[in-house]
Amino acid sequence: MDSEKTEIYHEKQKLQFCLLHALNNLFQEAFTRARLNEISGKLVLDDPSKKTWTPLSIVFKPHHNAFTGNYDINVLIAALEEKDKTVVWHDRRNAASTIDLDGADDSLFGIVLNVPARRYALLWKGRHWITMRKIGGVWYNLDSDLPKPMPFEGTREVRGYLDYVLSNGGEVLLVMNNKE
Secondary structure, eight states: OHHHHSOOOOOOOOTBOHHHHHHHHHHTSOOOHHHHHHHHHHHHHHOTTOOOOOGGGGTBOSSOBTTTBOOOHHHHHHHHHHTTEEEEEOOTTSOGGGSOTTOTTOOEEEEEEEEEEEETTTTEEEEEEEEEEEETTEEEEOOTTSSSOEEOSSHHHHHHHHHHHHHTTOEEEEEEEOOO
16 A cells, blocks of 8 residues: 555654644644744734733743743644645534545645643643644544554545534634645
8 A cells, every 4th residue: 555655754742732743744844843933923023912011921922832832823824824825714514524635626735623632630621733634645643642643544534533523622724725
């Protein structure tokens, strides 16, 4: 099988850097923590309604936590735009069957999910970024919490997983190639 010969880059979870891991798993390694921090800082400078600085601003920045990561959707969108990609938020009222996973025009680059998560002996409740991407003709779940990339059996299984994510409070973000 051709997909067994394809080497897939897969970052594993560290602290709350799941957006960094999701982006690197999506692009097969492209971003650093320093670059996402720069993007986050630029978003603050570009914000017309800058928040007042407090001593806590050293750690709790508007778009991320300086120590643990935990980047927000604005950093994701800006990082994707750097790579000439756009985000289309999938309308949760529609089933995953409305997503064109096998488009002949290659407009769908990958999928980023934002799902509810519990960590640290279920004491911390937050959200987690996950990437899904078609590589070598096979869709993979590139979740940084998984020990290795998990291939899906086919688009039916991909859609089943996406429907599960949507029904459990997750968000589905379609990463699209910009058309010239």
